Amino acid sequence: MNFKINVSRIFLYLCVLLLVLYxxxxxxxxxxxxxxxxxxxxxxxxxxxxxxFTFVNYTNLFNDTYFVNFLLxxxxxxxxxxxxxxxxxxxxxxxxxxxxxxxxxxxxxxxLFAYMxxxxxxxxPLYLFAVNLRLTDKxxxxxxxxxxxxxxxxxxxxxxxxxxxxxxxxxxxxxxGASRLRTLFSIVIPISLPGIIATTVFLFVLVWxxxxxxxxxxxxxxxxxFPVGLQSFISPHFIYWDYILSASVLVSIPALxxxxxxxxxLIKGWGAGGIKG
Amino acid sequence: MLSVLIVxxxxxxxxxxxxxxxxxxxxxxxxxxxxxxxxxxxxxxWSALSLSIIWTVxxxxxxxxxxxxxxxxxxxxxxxxxxxxxxxxxxxxxPTIAVTMLWRxxxxxxxxxxxxxxxxxxxxxxxxxxxxDSNLAMFTLIGIGIWxxxxxxxxxxxxxxxxxxxxxxxxxxxxxxxxWTQFRYITLPTIKGVLLVVILLRGLFMFKKVDMFxxxxxxxxxxxxxxxxxxxxxxxxxxxxxGKGAADAILTFLITLFFILFYMKITGKSQKEAE
Numbered sequence: 384m385n386f387k388i389n390v391s392r393i394f395l396y397l398c399v400l401l402l403v404l405y406x407x408x409x410x411x412x413x414x415x416x417x418x419x420x421x422x423x424x425x426x427x428x429x430x431x432x433x434x435x436f437t438f439v440n441y442t443n444l445f446n447d448t449y450f451v452n453f454l455l456x457x458x459x460x461x462x463x464x465x466x467x468x469x470x471x472x473x474x475x476x477x478x479x480x481x482x483x484x485x486x487x488x489x490x491x492x493x494x495l496f497a498y499m500x501x502x503x504x505x506x507x508p509l510y511l512f513a514v515n516l517r518l519t520d521k522x523x524x525x526x527x528x529x530x531x532x533x534x535x536x537x538x539x540x541x542x543x544x545x546x547x548x549x550x551x552x553x554x555x556x557x558x559x560g561a562s563r564l565r566t567l568f569s570i571v572i573p574i575s576l577p578g579i580i581a582t583t584v585f586l587f588v589l590v591w592x593x594x595x596x597x598x599x600x601x602x603x604x605x606x607x608x609f610p611v612g613l614q615s616f617i618s619p620h621f622i623y624w625d626y627i628l629s630a631s632v633l634v635s636i637p638a639l640x641x642x643x644x645x646x647x648x649l650i651k652g653w654g655a656g657g658i659k660g
Numbered sequence: 661m662l663s664v665l666i667v668x669x670x671x672x673x674x675x676x677x678x679x680x681x682x683x684x685x686x687x688x689x690x691x692x693x694x695x696x697x698x699x700x701x702x703x704x705x706w707s708a709l710s711l712s713i714i715w716t717v718x719x720x721x722x723x724x725x726x727x728x729x730x731x732x733x734x735x736x737x738x739x740x741x742x743x744x745x746x747x748x749x750x751x752x753x754x755p756t757i758a759v760t761m762l763w764r765x766x767x768x769x770x771x772x773x774x775x776x777x778x779x780x781x782x783x784x785x786x787x788x789x790x791x792x793d794s795n796l797a798m799f800t801l802i803g804i805g806i807w808x809x810x811x812x813x814x815x816x817x818x819x820x821x822x823x824x825x826x827x828x829x830x831x832x833x834x835x836x837x838x839x840w841t842q843f844r845y846i847t848l849p850t851i852k853g854v855l856l857v858v859i860l861l862r863g864l865f866m867f868k869k870v871d872m873f874x875x876x877x878x879x880x881x882x883x884x885x886x887x888x889x890x891x892x893x894x895x896x897x898x899x900x901x902x903g904k905g906a907a908d909a910i911l912t913f914l915i916t917l918f919f920i921l922f923y924m925k926i927t928g929k930s931q932k933e934a935e
Contacts, residue, residue, distance in 0.1 A: 398733055399744055405807075406748045412773055413762045492924070493667065499920045500670070501868035503892040504909040507902055508672035531669070592756045594871035599897060610757040614875065628765060631758040642753040646746050 417628035440629040453612030461590045463526040476541035498536035520602045537582045544578025676906035683900040695907035712887040716866045719805040727813025735821045752811035760875045763804045794884035820854045864919040888912045
């Protein structure tokens with residue numbers, strides 16, 4: 384009996400080990416490769432422990448390429464989108480839950496609907512818009528596009544949070560003489576902070592990852608965000624693996640930090656559809 | 661105002677799809693359904709549609725199978741469970757470009773570790789060109805898609821599994837139910853609801869996926885990985901025929917509409933039940 388339990392425990396741990404290797408192994412390999420010397424990376428017999436550990440690929444990446452530019456552009460676009468997006472989404476969602484006007488319910492359905500549209504469908508009209516407004520190849524144009532892309536879903540998320548706040552809190556604030564805006568800022572927003580954080584994370588993941596719009600909107604090297612910029616390390620004749628490997632590691636770090644901070648809440652269950660894929 | 665933001669792009673695409681507009685033109689000529697007729701007559705469209713279906717069905721199917729198995733495993737009690745749960749989600753939270761570059765490196769025909777391992781285990785006898793061989797490329801992309809998106813299934817199924825009281829399994833065990841019977845009669849009925857939603861969402865997201873294809877193969881070699889969204893991109897931004905691209909996009913949209921409406925129907929239903 385005891386023996387049987389042990390066998391099944393060992394089997395369980397073997398399965399867990401396999402699962403972890405499957406999920407994490409590729410990351411470990413790219414990390415090791417990125418720390419290796421060029422001659423080791425491209426050796427015909429890769430070894431798990433490179434002979435030399437070096438940061439030379441990283442320093443080269445910073446000194447010899449546009450990488451810093453790409454990264455700064457991405458950070459600028461991400462912060463811009465989150466800031467504008469959250470302000471609009473908060474106000475819009477608040478109005479949707481607290482005021483009554485025709486088409487209110489229809490709007491929420493549309494929000495969810497818009498989130499599910501194929502991005503290739505949205506990129507065509509938004510690109511023509513940007514052309515007409517002379518916003519192509521400008522980061523601000525990309526920010527507007529991302530807001531258009533992410534806003535419907537943000538409003539939908541924020542709305543769910545606002546709905547969970549009992550309206551009595553606000554009513555008592557009104558009775559005490561607070562204005563509508565004052566109530567919003569000192570009562571509703573502090574309570575719905577988790578919702579705002581969740582929405583921020585959603586926008587971060589959306590913008591930090593986004594490839595298609597950046598590819599279509601941006602054309603000059605100095606304007607590119609990293610998802611497009613990294614591709615410039617691949618030329619028809621040569622692939623700059625040393626740059627690609629170290630850059631891939633670096634751009635993953637912010638995403639992983641955000642993930643580590645939020646993963647507890649995630650596993651508890653944002654529920655199906657709470658996150659983009 | 662906000663509804664305009666959502667509806668307008670859709671209407672505008674529909675409008676574009678009836679015009680012969682090129683991407684650098686401000687205005688094209690009205691040509692009615694010509695773009696649609698061209699699309700539907702063209703072999704390219706049907707090959708893209710069938711590739712999209714192959715891609716979506718096989719990758720979602722595998723994600724669900726793997727995701728349920730992993731979620732059940734992660735619901736067991738073992739040392740380091742919290743850490744493992746976090747690690748397993750990594751592929752999903754790493755930026756797309758990093759994941760695609762990562763796999764491109766692992767699969768590289770000359771320096772890739774995967775070829776090296778398979779060669780030294782004598783499973784293959786010459787290096788495989790995983791992304792550059794038209795017979796292999798779709799298969800490879802499906803594999804990467806499974807690896808990247810299975811965590812989405814794990815998160816959702818695991819969240820549901822955690823709500824099942826252990827006492828139920830213990831009672832079943834006392835009654836002599838084996839693991840499979842427990843899965844069949846306790847686990848499966850409980851996760852059925854969330855599973856349906858997850859299958860639909862995954863189906864939808866996989867169907868409209870375009871970035872992975874553009875980065876890794878660009879629809880090639882030839883047209884062997886040219887799914888519908890890739891076709892839209894190519895019509896609009898490589899052939900520069902934005903009108904034709906819009907028509908392709910509307911056709912793609914009509915297929916995703918099926919997923920969307922179905923999703924709204926079941927979530928609407930469960931919301932009403934909850935109320």
